[in-house]
Amino acid sequence: MVKDSSSGLSSALSGGADTIVARATAAGACALAVIRVSGPETGRLARVLCPKIDMETPWRAAVVRLCDRSGGFLETAVAIPYRAPKSYTGEDMLELMVHGSPWIVDAVVGTMISAGARHANPGEFTRRAVANGKMDLVQAEAVNEVVHAETAWQARLAREQLHGALSREFGALKEELIVFLAEIEGSLDFEEQGAVVNQEVLRKAHEGCVSRIDALLDTTAVGVRVREGARVVIVGPPNSGKSTLFNALLARERAIVTAAPGTTRDVLEADLEIEGLPVILVDTAGLREAADLAEAEGIRRAEQEEARADVILALHAADEGGAPQSQEVGDRRLDIVSKVDLANQRMDGILAISCVTGEGLDRLREEIHRRVSEPMMSITAGVAVNARHANALVRAREYLEGVLLVPREVAALEIRSGMMVLDEVLGEVDDEDVLEAVFSAFCVGK
Ligand SMILES: Nc1nc2c(ncn2[C@@H]2O[C@H](COP(=O)(O)OP(=O)(O)OP(=O)(O)O)[C@@H](O)[C@H]2O)c(=O)[nH]1
Ligand SMILES: [Mg+2]
Structure with a gap:
């Protein structure tokens, strides 16, 4: 079912006409907590909690006394009333700033609920903001990403998406599909009148749509890198100093280090930020002929990690001699001589590090940063699709495949199906499963 644009609400999206309440700040004691109320009953509920509140002066903060239903004093709070449609949700809203005591928050929320609100x-x-046309579903996803951003790049991508950069791309794609559909339908009329259809025009319109889809799909990998972090995997023979480097880059003793080869068996992962870029640093088991089953499994996993790495740090201990012979060309693999403090000759022209003296570690960080950031620089206007968007784009592309070869009536239907997929991405189709998948990842209160 397509959203009823006259009301701006659809059943799965709106969640009904009731009034909801929740704490918007994290649970537990803290300096301040924010409690949010939204829905048509906000004014009445606000007056139950704070009889003297002035709901006729919205969008202005005021100090109010909060009481429970029997008039018992609860707290002095800062209250901001909002009037629909000029609020986050597009409904009447109230935000209360109280001391962050779990008791106070529970008492305020409890009073609202006993007066008729729902948690x-x-x-x-x-979700209500989407239902009321305040933002689309792609922007709603960005709200959650802004909340969870831990690095500058994650914040940047989320902010661009929240401000509509990605929605505009989907909008432009939809426009292009509309033009293509018009060409197809126009050609139907043409043919009925016995005119010859210009195939080249149709082919161009089709190509425009497909290349736009492909350009968006091309941002998937960068999206994963920014949202989850680039995987930087340390590999090399046993005892080459992998775990020591892992700890040095993390600046904490995360992995066990011993002088015995074969110390690390499991794959170890840790989050790291290098100049605003999220990185997942991975330590692996040393690659050699396995001594037992556990080590063999560790080596299998190490190889798996190497295969899916964005950047490979391949260590070769200086005391084991021999400059590394790189098998792989390209920017993914970085050959490094480790333990250079043990080298008896200078290592010119190759990245050499020592976790004992700290030599080369800054350069290594720079090299990692360069390799991790390069693909990100290619994203234009801060746009990168997530898995949900990519999945939809692949489906839309499938609808377009072969449309130039089928009867025009069928082609028109296929293009319309492709457009429906885009509507679903933007939350313009009332699909409970899609909405549930997006909003279940949110915190209560957002
Ligand atoms: N001199 C010197 N010793 C190092 C350096 N880095 C690591 N070591 C030593 O080399 C030994 C092995 O280090 P690890 O970090 O455990 O090596 P690994 O590659 O993780 O080894 P496995 O987990 O067994 O594959 C330890 O005794 C470390 O103290 C270094 O830069 N210089
Ligand atoms: Mg190790």
Whole structure:
């Protein structure tokens, strides 16, 4: 079912006309907590909690006394009333800033609920914002990404998406599909009148749509890198100093280091930020003829990690001699001589490090940064699709495949199906499963 644009609400999206309440800040004691109320009953509920509140002066903060239903004093708070449609959700809203005591928060939320509010589900405020046309579903996803951003790049990508950069790309693609559809339908009329259809025009319109889809799909890998972090995997023979480097880059003793070869068996992962870029640093088992089953499994996993790495740090201990022979060309693999403090000759022209003296570690960080950041620089206007978008784009592309070869009536239907997929991405189709998948990842109160 397509959203009823006259009301701006659809059943799965709106969540109904009730009034919801939730704490918007993290649980536990803290300096301040924010409690949010949204829905048509906000004004009445606000007056139950704070009889003197001035709901006629919205969008202005005021200090109010909060009481429970029997008039008992609860707290002095800062209250901001909002009037629909000028609020986050597009509904009447109230935000209360109180001391972050779990008791106070529970008492305020409890009073609201006993007066008729319902506890909000995860992401329900944002879900209502989508239902009321305040933002589309792609922007709603960005709200959650802004909340969870841990690095500068994650924040940047999320912010661009929230401000509509990616939505505009989907909008432009939809426009292109509309033009293509018009060409196809126009050609139907033409043929009926016995005119010759210009195949080249149709082919160009088709190509325009497909290349736009492909350009968006091309941003998938960068999206994963920014959202989850680039995988930087340390590999090399046993005892080459992998775990020592892992710890040095993390600046903490995360992995066990011993002088015995074969110390690390499992794959170890840790989050790291290098100049605003999220990195997942991975330590692996030394590659050699396995001594037992556990080591063999460790080596199998190490090889798996190497295969899916964005950047490979391949260590070769200086005391084992021999400059590394790189098998792989390209920017993914970085050959490094480790333990250079043990070298008896200078290592010119190759990246050499020592975790004992610290030599080369800054250069290594720079090299990692360069390799991790390069693909990100290619993303234009801060746009990168996520798995949900990529999945939809692949489906839309499938609808377009072969449309130039089928009867025009069938082609028109296929293009319309492709457009429906885009509507689904933007949340313009009322699909409970899609909405549930997006909003279940949210915190309550957002
Ligand atoms: N002199 C010197 N010793 C190092 C350096 N890095 C690591 N070592 C030593 O080399 C030994 C092996 O280090 P690890 O970090 O455990 O090596 P690994 O590659 O993780 O070894 P496995 O887990 O067994 O594959 C330890 O005794 C470390 O103290 C270095 O830069 N210089
Ligand atoms: Mg190790």
